Amino acid sequence: MSLFFSQLRAEILKLFARKRTFIGFGAFLLLEIVILFLFQTKGVNRFKSLIVQQGEAFEKYYSALTIAHIVLGAAVFLLGGIYLALVAGDIVAKESEDGHMRLLLARPVSRFRLLLVKYLTCALYTIALVQFITWSAFLMGLFIKGWGGGYFAYSPEAGIAAFYDWSEGLGKYTTASLCLSFAMITVSSVAFFLSCLPIKPAAATITALSYVLIDMILRNMGFMEDYRHLLLTHHMAAWAKTLAVDPQWAVILRSFTVLVGVNTSLFLAGVVVFDSRDLKS
Amino acid sequence: MALIEVKSLTKRWHTDRLALDCVGFEVKQGEIVGLLGHNGAGKSTVMGIMLGMVRPDQGEVRIGGVSVQQDRPKALAQIGAIYEAASFYDYLTGWQNLRALCSLSGWWDEKEVRRVLRLVNLHDRANAKAGTYSHGMRQRLALAQALLPRPKCLLLDEPTDGLDPEGIREFRELILRLRAEHGLTILLNSHLLAEVELMCDRCVILKAGSKLYEGPVPSRQENKPIFQLQSPDIAKARDIASRIGASMSREGMVELPPHLLGSDIVRHFVEGGIRIDGWQQHRRTLEEFYLEQTGL
Structure with missing residues (x-):
């Protein structure tokens, strides 16, 4: 087991030794600032009316947590998928293309183990990135509004418009962000699977993004009403349901079980494909 | 093993x-x-x-x-x-x-x-x-x-x-x-x-x-020494070589049988009136062998 962890550690160090990884974190920080600026200048009035219409005090609920929630949702929606697909799409395909795989597989390690280490690295990276966005958005909120106040959790797609006190809201925000991290692993899994095919890394990234985008568009189509349970983004959106006053845990658990099944299947399909490949230039 | x-x-x-x-x-x-x-x-x-x-x-x-x-x-x-x-x-x-x-x-x-x-x-x-x-x-x-x-x-x-x-x-x-x-x-x-x-x-x-x-x-195989003869009398030298059991190519490459030394055949050539301009041991290189094997 310690051997496995030392291999996982080496893979994580390799990923975090790349400048691009840090540039990504920097890009998200920049995006969060832009979102925050646009929201403060253009969106805040609309948001104010939403809170007031619900009969609550805007001053209390326009807090660090509410701001963080808005920034988190927008940043992950706008750039999260792209960046995760880029990293996971590269992790096998780029290493095969660059010839690193020939060096790695000249070592006494099975292809299954090598891919498991890489997949777990992608999953950990996904969690790290979403958590980075979660807490950097929260810090920005603190910078603007300070500690305390309420939390207006608003997610129209999930049918959520709930009000919480600070401490309860902080717990809800933390739980939701952990569930979002888990949900986003699915994007990485799709890109990882494609990365195991004998295709260019850019093709893996673009195909993964296209798949997720089409899935999302279909989810919003009326004629797909009866088939939404077949769409990945429908189950991924379950993270927002944890923000309800009385969350339907059975529904959330069902969606996350589906995602676990999909992720496992994508990983195993990737292993089977990669295992059947001849690695020779 | x-x-x-x-x-x-x-x-x-x-x-x-x-x-x-x-x-x-x-x-x-x-x-x-x-x-x-x-x-x-x-x-x-x-x-x-x-x-x-x-x-x-x-x-x-x-x-x-x-x-x-x-x-x-x-x-x-x-x-x-x-x-x-x-x-x-x-x-x-x-x-x-x-x-x-x-x-x-x-x-x-x-x-x-x-x-x-x-x-x-x-x-x-x-x-x-x-x-x-x-x-x-x-x-x-x-x-x-x-x-x-x-x-x-x-x-x-x-x-x-x-x-x-x-x-x-x-x-x-x-x-x-x-x-x-x-x-x-x-x-x-x-x-x-x-x-x-x-x-x-x-x-x-x-x-x-x-x-x-x-x-x-x-x-690295030394069991078949080959010599290169440089002489204007190659045809005559080939006759002498074949008489004493050695084989010789038109280019003057002499392959000796195990019982003969290089000095023995030189003596036979001199006694047979062959003019010798050059005589040196030739080692077949891997390149020659490789080209011969691959037919290139």
Whole structure:
């Protein structure tokens, strides 16, 4: 087991030794600032009316947590998928293309183990990135509004418009962000699977993004009403349901079980494909 | 005892091109064996199968008695390899590259890594990014990773490719030193026939996926001395040579039977009135042998 962890550690160090990884974190920080600026200048009035219409005090609920929630949702929606697909799409395909795989597989390690280490690295990276966005958005909120106040959790797609006190809201925000991290692993899994095919890394990234985008568009189509349970983004959106006053845990658990099944299947399909490949230039 | 057994390897690519046709050979413990052949002969495919990176349609490779096709990690635990152009992570230092690769072998010993880096003369650049290394330094780093942790056998695929003459000489000396000091078994795939000739005990020649030759490096066989006669009387000299049991070509190459010495035949030529402008022992080079075998 310690051997496995030392291999996982080496893979994580390799990923975090790349400048691009840090540039990504920097890009998200920049995006969060832009979102925050646009929201403060253009969106805040609309948001104010939403809170007031619900009969609550805007001053209390326009807090660090509410701001963080808005920034988190927008940043992950706008750039999260792209960046995760880029990293996971590269992790096998780029290493095969660059010839690193020939060096790695000249070592006494099975292809299954090598891919498991890489997949777990992608999953950990996904969690790290979403958590980075979660807490950097929260810090920005603190910078603007300070500690305390309420939390207006608003997610129209999930049918959520709930009000919480600070401490309860902080717990809800933390739980939701952990569930979002888990949900986003699915994007990485799709890109990882494609990365195991004998295709260019850019093709893996673009195909993964296209798949997720089409899935999302279909989810919003009326004629797909009866088939939404077949769409990945429908189950991924379950993270927002944890923000309800009385969350339907059975529904959330069902969606996350589906995602676990999909992720496992994508990983195993990737292993089977990669295992059947001849690695020779 | 054979450390590497390559048994009846057959491989057909998806394009239906036959890459290997029932190729088999052995490498004994402590031997240096050269794998020769023109481009596309199947050398790298053999190496790929030996490392489990290419799947054979038939046959198998056993290293230390363990089948690569059945238990790859166990078989590969005994070897170090450079397969095709070694591609390191440019954004990691040489040291970090070695650490990442060694983690896959479940081994790390800083003292031993330092010793190997000194051996390949890379110890003072170990903390520089691999992206800043010259081609020669990359090849030395490739050799360092192959030597960690101490393997019983090295598989080297074109290890001197792109090196300057000095680098090639250093590499050759290092390989011979490794064999002498550690008894390493080495399979060397190279286009540089002169290097193979200087380093290898035996060679295997492939052509279009088939094995043409497996045996000692020809220039090391001293049992059939060949001499080159320079004379205006070649035709007359051939008659004399055939009378005393030696064979002689039109170009003046004389192959002696075991009972005759070079001085004996010179005496026969002089007594037969042959004018001798030049007489020297000729050693058939590996290049001549290779070209003869491959029909090029």
